[in-house]
Amino acid sequence: MLTEMVRMLKNGETRSLQEIADILKTDISVVKAQLEYMENQGYIKKVALEISCSGKNCNACRRGSGVISMPVMWELKK
Amino acid sequence: MKQMTIALLGQPNSGKSTLFNGLTGSRQHVGNWPGKTVERKEGYFAFDGKNYTVVDLPGTYGLSANSEEEIVTREYIASGKADLVCILTDASQLERSLFMLADYTGIRTPVILLLNMMDVAEQQGKEISSTSIAKKLGIPVVPIIAADKKSYGDLFKTLKEPETISTMLDENILSDLYKRMERGVFKQVFSLLPEEGIGVYSSSWLAAKLIEQDSMAMEVVWDALSTDDRNKLTALLSQVRDGSLLTGDCKFKWIESLLRDSVAERKKGAPKRSRFDRLATSKTWGKPLSIAIIILGLVLSMVIAIPFMGLFSFLLSALSLLITHGLSDAGAPALIISLLCDGVLTAVTFALMMVVFVFGISLVFGFIEEIGYMARISYTFDNTMAKFGLQGKAIMPFIISFGCNIGGVTGTRVIDSWGQRVTTMALSWVVPCAATWGVVGLVSSVFFGSGAVFVVLSLFAVALLHMVITSKIFGKQLIKDSDRSGLIMELPPYHKPKYKNLLRFVLNRMGDVLIRALKIIILVSVLFWALSYTADGNVENSIIYTIGTFIEPVTLWFGLRWQTFMAFIASAMGKEAALGVLASLFNTSGEAAGIWAAMSGQAHVNTSSLGGALLTGISKAEALAFIYAFFFNVPCLMAVASTQQESHSVRWTFRIVGYYIVTALLMATLAYYIGLLIF
Ligand SMILES: Nc1nc2c(ncn2[C@@H]2O[C@H](COP(=O)(O)OP(=O)(O)OP(=O)(O)O)[C@@H](O)[C@H]2O)c(=O)[nH]1
Ligand SMILES: [Mg+2]
Numbered sequence: 001m002l003t004e005m006v007r008m009l010k011n012g013e014t015r016s017l018q019e020i021a022d023i024l025k026t027d028i029s030v031v032k033a034q035l036e037y038m039e040n041q042g043y044i045k046k047v048a049l050e051i052s053c054s055g056k057n058c059n060a061c062r063r064g065s066g067v068i069s070m071p072v073m074w075e076l077k078k
Numbered sequence: 079m080k081q082m083t084i085a086l087l088g089q090p091n092s093g094k095s096t097l098f099n100g101l102t103g104s105r106q107h108v109g110n111w112p113g114k115t116v117e118r119k120e121g122y123f124a125f126d127g128k129n130y131t132v133v134d135l136p137g138t139y140g141l142s143a144n145s146e147e148e149i150v151t152r153e154y155i156a157s158g159k160a161d162l163v164c165i166l167t168d169a170s171q172l173e174r175s176l177f178m179l180a181d182y183t184g185i186r187t188p189v190i191l192l193l194n195m196m197d198v199a200e201q202q203g204k205e206i207s208s209t210s211i212a213k214k215l216g217i218p219v220v221p222i223i224a225a226d227k228k229s230y231g232d233l234f235k236t237l238k239e240p241e242t243i244s245t246m247l248d249e250n251i252l253s254d255l256y257k258r259m260e261r262g263v264f265k266q267v268f269s270l271l272p273e274e275g276i277g278v279y280s281s282s283w284l285a286a287k288l289i290e291q292d293s294m295a296m297e298v299v300w301d302a303l304s305t306d307d308r309n310k311l312t313a314l315l316s317q318v319r320d321g322s323l324l325t326g327d328c329k330f331k332w333i334e335s336l337l338r339d340s341v342a343e344r345k346k347g348a349p350k351r352s353r354f355d356r357l358a359t360s361k362t363w364g365k366p367l368s369i370a371i372i373i374l375g376l377v378l379s380m381v382i383a384i385p386f387m388g389l390f391s392f393l394l395s396a397l398s399l400l401i402t403h404g405l406s407d408a409g410a411p412a413l414i415i416s417l418l419c420d421g422v423l424t425a426v427t428f429a430l431m432m433v434v435f436v437f438g439i440s441l442v443f444g445f446i447e448e449i450g451y452m453a454r455i456s457y458t459f460d461n462t463m464a465k466f467g468l469q470g471k472a473i474m475p476f477i478i479s480f481g482c483n484i485g486g487v488t489g490t491r492v493i494d495s496w497g498q499r500v501t502t503m504a505l506s507w508v509v510p511c512a513a514t515w516g517v518v519g520l521v522s523s524v525f526f527g528s529g530a531v532f533v534v535l536s537l538f539a540v541a542l543l544h545m546v547i548t549s550k551i552f553g554k555q556l557i558k559d560s561d562r563s564g565l566i567m568e569l570p571p572y573h574k575p576k577y578k579n580l581l582r583f584v585l586n587r588m589g590d591v592l593i594r595a596l597k598i599i600i601l602v603s604v605l606f607w608a609l610s611y612t613a614d615g616n617v618e619n620s621i622i623y624t625i626g627t628f629i630e631p632v633t634l635w636f637g638l639r640w641q642t643f644m645a646f647i648a649s650a651m652g653k654e655a656a657l658g659v660l661a662s663l664f665n666t667s668g669e670a671a672g673i674w675a676a677m678s679g680q681a682h683v684n685t686s687s688l689g690g691a692l693l694t695g696i697s698k699a700e701a702l703a704f705i706y707a708f709f710f711n712v713p714c715l716m717a718v719a720s721t722q723q724e725s726h727s728v729r730w731t732f733r734i735v736g737y738y739i740v741t742a743l744l745m746a747t748l749a750y751y752i753g754l755l756i757f
Contacts, residue, residue, distance in 0.1 A: 002323040003320060005566070014565040014566075017566065030334060033173040033177065037326050040140070041322045041326070044566075047471050070456065071568055075563055075566075
């Protein structure tokens, strides 16, 4: 399962947690736990989005507290 | 035994310290682990005639030894100093927090499993059968709420049982899973180790850790092996690829088997996947659906905005009349009145009108995001990014650019390859920011009324085409590595929008756009007002007119009058600036007439009908040309500066700027001639 996920990532495939859970015949919560493990082991990392613009009080690309909510994404760690 | 040591082991935030405090109260000793900066907490309590020492171990994900905390934990567990280990897990997320137990399995110190946070699990509608889990593990499993001392009863009862400290965790199920590992790696490693294990470790545990390339396990094993076996082991392990994935797989399978039939979830919190979501994430329908939703959003935002336009120009005319009369009665100089009414007041109205368009679009986008649909858009457009030769995550800067292109440019930091980054920046420029959208909405509504919707839709279609071509042109030189790494995306569940958040978001964005627009429009319109001012009142003697009429023969090729051409140039500094230029250059009946003629009754009428002034100046085809030139122009000076900063390349920044100016004028020309055919 874990090797299968790494294989998919190396292959350039983009999948949602739901898709992976369907493929591996398990639940999203299990997939998430496995992703956490792989992150911990240094195989993958979360895509971290950082934005900065000159305007200190600029809300154009942020909303209230946080940056516009992007989906959490994981990618292979090079 | 009158004295017993209990170690609390668990992942971060599993509640160790809470339980530690609950058990020991004020009888604590805090120090450091020898030679480490990690805090060591020991506490004491007495129960049923026994003295207990409790050790609060640092929270770690598992039992590998990578960080200082992990080494402390691992060494303590290996020392065998604890008579009993209590592993704390978060009952609300057992799939992940049982990993500690899986990693512990095979260590031969008595252990009990504490299912902490039972209150949270209950809230989630989870029913956990601790007896079922206990049967599979062969150790006591105790539900608890660490934060509530009244729930400690079961734990105390378990501590009293004599077999608690004599029974071992059953490792057979996990070892069997290990033994089925591909190419029999585990079996081979296992067969080299002493059958009875070493110290607290079973051979199965050691074999798994060896496969994970764990150096501490290697040290333990090394001394116990003959030279011959050492060589065999090294040879074996050197062939193992991704050992932690192999063992991790077994551990998670073990966790799944443990939880099977042990956890029942009342299906209230977990909504089934709706038909809508199947459609939204489907390979064929996902994209058309998101495009339809975006178009709907655009149309809706125009429908909301257009009525306000009329209202604002009515207010402007009333106010302008009032001010003119009031000031001229008070004997104010004509110059001041002209500046106020033609420059400042028009600028303010323009800024307000622009913001109305920002209102609609932010509302729609905010809503899409608030319900959790935005993440689906990123997901469905992933393969489109691939067609552009870009990583899937390049969608992020594009979405941010809808708010602000500067943010979009800096957002390209998510992309690791330089060539891909620069290409993404070049592409993101075409995404209309809030201000662009405001101006486009305003100008196209003035000229095309309800037909503006079609103008806007055509802009978006052409923008997509622009992106395709741009990606080809820039990608050819910049993107050499075609290797694309995949992504795993977590799509958040749909939820009811929080209207308060939505409103705050919309108002914030409107406020930002308004303030910026006011500053820029007023500044630019006053500047252009000054440039077109002449002492004798004849505009034909002004600098701007001289320059304008000089260049007009050329700008007309692109379907741009000299005024709209200047607005186009100004918009490269900041999109709002275009409105400033238009406000000052078009604010009179004839295009050549000076705005300082505002004292005459004629001028009052003209100032009031703002759109009218623009309309008399230019034809529809020319307006279309301007809108296209404007839309595809460089976003703003700040975006150019950030592009230079982020790409570290002046050359490529200039190339992108040049490319955008040329294509914008090309688009304008095309739009102009197509416009001539239509109108
Ligand atoms: N609802 C609920 N919250 C709890 C429970 N036990 C602990 N918490 C909370 O969970 C959080 C983490 O608890 P800690 O005791 O600090 O966790 P820890 O295991 O010591 O964490 P580290 O020291 O980082 O490893 C705290 O905010 C506690 O109040 C529980 O049974 N129910
Ligand atoms: Mg703690």
